[in-house]
C-alpha cells in the first residue's frame with residue numbers, strides 16, 4: 001500500500017508544485033508570506049524558474065483561449 005505524501009507546506013517544501021506555479025502566475029497567491037517564499041524559491045532554483053516559465057505559457061494560452069472564446073467552459 002502506498003503511503004500518501006504528507007501535506008508539507010512551504011517551510012519544508014523542496015520544489016514548487018505546478019499548481020502553485022499556476023496560481024502564482026495568475027496572481028492568485030495573495031498571502032504575502034507565501035508570495036515571498038514562491039518568489040525567493042523561483043529566483044534561487046533554476047529548475048522551478050524553468051517550470052514557472054512553462055506554467056506562464058500554459059496560463060497565457062488558456063487566457064487567450066478564454067478571451068477568444070475558443071475555450072469551452
Ligand SMILES: [Zn+2]
Pocket residue numbers: 014015016041045047048
Ligand atoms: Zn525548485
